[in-house]
Amino acid sequence: MTGAQPRVVDFPLRRPGEPFPPPRYDDYRRHPGLVLSYLPNGNRVWLVTRHEDVRAVLTNKKISSNPDHTGFPNISDTMGVPRQEQIPGWFVGLDSPEHDRFRKALIPEFTVRRVREMRPAIERIVEERIDALLAGGRTADLVADFALPVPSLVISTLLGVPPADREFFESRTRTLVAIRASTDRQRDTATKELLRYINRLVAIKEKWPGNDLISRLLATGTLSAQEMSGVLMLLLIAGHETTANNIALGVVTLLLNPAWVGDGRVVEETLRYHSVADLVSLRVAVEDVEVSGQLIRAGEGIIPLVAAANHDAEVFTCPHAFDPARTERHHVAFGYGVHQCLGQNLVRVEMEIAYRRLFERIPGLELAVPVEELPFKHDGVLCGLHELPVRW
Amino acid sequence: MRISVDSDRCVGAGQCVLSAPEVFDQDAEGLVTALTFAPDPGERDAVRQAVELCPSHAITVHDHGQGHSQGRDHDHGQGREDGRGHDGVVVDDG
Numbered sequence: 090m091t092g093a094q095p096r097v098v099d100f101p102l103r104r105p106g107e108p109f110p111p112p113r114y115d116d117y118r119r120h121p122g123l124v125l126s127y128l129p130n131g132n133r134v135w136l137v138t139r140h141e142d143v144r145a146v147l148t149n150k151k152i153s154s155n156p157d158h159t160g161f162p163n164i165s166d167t168m169g170v171p172r173q174e175q176i177p178g179w180f181v182g183l184d185s186p187e188h189d190r191f192r193k194a195l196i197p198e199f200t201v202r203r204v205r206e207m208r209p210a211i212e213r214i215v216e217e218r219i220d221a222l223l224a225g226g227r228t229a230d231l232v233a234d235f236a237l238p239v240p241s242l243v244i245s246t247l248l249g250v251p252p253a254d255r256e257f258f259e260s261r262t263r264t265l266v267a268i269r270a271s272t273d274r275q276r277d278t279a280t281k282e283l284l285r286y287i288n289r290l291v292a293i294k295e296k297w298p299g300n301d302l303i304s305r306l307l308a309t310g311t312l313s314a315q316e317m318s319g320v321l322m323l324l325l326i327a328g329h330e331t332t333a334n335n336i337a338l339g340v341v342t343l344l345l346n347p348a349w350v351g352d353g354r355v356v357e358e359t360l361r362y363h364s365v366a367d368l369v370s371l372r373v374a375v376e377d378v379e380v381s382g383q384l385i386r387a388g389e390g391i392i393p394l395v396a397a398a399n400h401d402a403e404v405f406t407c408p409h410a411f412d413p414a415r416t417e418r419h420h421v422a423f424g425y426g427v428h429q430c431l432g433q434n435l436v437r438v439e440m441e442i443a444y445r446r447l448f449e450r451i452p453g454l455e456l457a458v459p460v461e462e463l464p465f466k467h468d469g470v471l472c473g474l475h476e477l478p479v480r481w
Numbered sequence: 482m483r484i485s486v487d488s489d490r491c492v493g494a495g496q497c498v499l500s501a502p503e504v505f506d507q508d509a510e511g512l513v514t515a516l517t518f519a520p521d522p523g524e525r526d527a528v529r530q531a532v533e534l535c536p537s538h539a540i541t542v543h544d545h546g547q548g549h550s551q552g553r554d555h556d557h558g559q560g561r562e563d564g565r566g567h568d569g570v571v572v573d574d575g
């Protein structure tokens with residue numbers, strides 16, 4: 090069964106629709122089967138848009154996360170982001186069982202309980218950033234001054250970066266993420282500096298273990314030094330811009346829907362509604378496999394579009410409405426299957442504190458430009474804003 | 482309602498603990514462990530949600546009369562919104 094003739098769309102994807110309400114793929118989703126696209130190198134890539142199909146792809150053993158397989162859709166090449174080298178310890182790019190060794194070593198660091206213990210530290214980080222906003226006048230760019238530093242500082246706390254080095258750490262991670270504000274060369278330098286810093290930090294923790302993730306991971310004795318730095322770089326990169334973009338988009342959505350300010354349920358709904366990790370879960374078929382009645386050949390790429398799945402009307406009532414009271418909770422903003430986001434509980438706590446304290450402490454917060462003029466990352470791997478000018 | 486959990490399948494996402502903290506916990510390794518294998522009827526919806534959210538199908542519900550259901554398989558297809566439809570509970574979509 091190969092279904093109807095597949096619909097073919099251009100790549101790179103420019104997300105259809107305006108960001109508020111967020112990009113949607115209703116049109117793709119209505120087409121039976123899957124939507125086909127071609128990467129600039131001529132490789133075929135199948136776009137998956139229905140919730141059920143996305144979950145099926147993300148749990149199918151014939152479908153791989155490993156970029157070393159021929160046909161893997163390295164979309165970052167086409168989107169101005171340098172290809173992630175397959176470095177040891179970069180386990181988001183490994184399949185089970187290789188993947189599981191790394192994941193198992195890290196799970197204890199991200200339990201619901203452990204994340205709860207981090208709450209006071211996260212609160213302190215958020216308070217300090219808001220102090221800095223208020224001290225800086227009555228306008229700010231909430232991306233550069235809040236949304237980016239908060240997750241970076243949280244990760245540095247998680248890893249056990251000494252307070253004196255957090256400034257360095259934060260500035261380098263920001264350079265990595267700020268596609269517009271930094272050049273390729275600056276990003277390259279920042280990556281090298283971070284890697285060197287991380288390796289030094291690991292060496293220090295080896296000698297003088299502390300009460301932190303790196304020390305505990307070292308104590309398990311399961312990772313080589315090289316794998317260790319790969320794992321730490323992954324945590325750093327996976328947890329930074331994703332969280333920042335979600336915070337920035339979430340703040341705008343709350344400014345547009347002020348009735349929901351202060352309601353804890355907004356966290357889950359901003360995750361679903363904005364689905365920032367839209368082009369993050371990339372896959373390749375390693376055997377012929379059928380999805381949604383469409384035959385996918387071994388070596389063809391597959392992109393489950395989580396933003397599309399999370400706006401599937403078969404699953405979410407009025408999917409384009411921002412409705413924190415909705416009862417359907419099974420969005421795939423963090424993916425699905427064995428790679429489902431390891432940092433998800435950390436993110437939930439971080440966003441809950443960030444939204445709540447920002448609006449409590451700056452009740453007069455408003456956009457400094459009309460919403461249509463906000464610079465949206467229309468063709469980035471992640472959905473987000475380049476800048477978020479606000480005033481109060 | 483009776484449940485079982487499979488820590489070999491577990492990927493430590495923690496969704497069950499958030500959904501039904503009276504029924505599920507994470508052990509020292511961060512993997513799923515059941516606090517009870519026969520949850521109170523009042524926990525039914527919470528357990529259903531945990532099953533629905535679990536990304537690795539590590540929770541199984543052995544329901545009276547409904548046979549055996551693992552992962553999301555039990556509510557595949559129609560009316561899958563956290564399975565509440567089965568119990569005639571009105572789902573308020575706001």
Ligand code: HEM
Nearest residue numbers: 180181327328331332335366370423424428430431432436
């Ligand atoms: C709003 C914020 C975030 C979103 C939307 C998000 C989204 C995702 C998604 C969709 C995946 C699955 C990738 C795939 O299937 O290939 C993933 C994996 C991952 N995320 Fe997140 N993430 C966020 C924040 C974080 C944070 C804060 C951390 C850690 C500090 C983190 C660490 C990871 C790791 C380590 C993986 C790989 C897990 C594995 O392969 O087993 N993420 N994330």
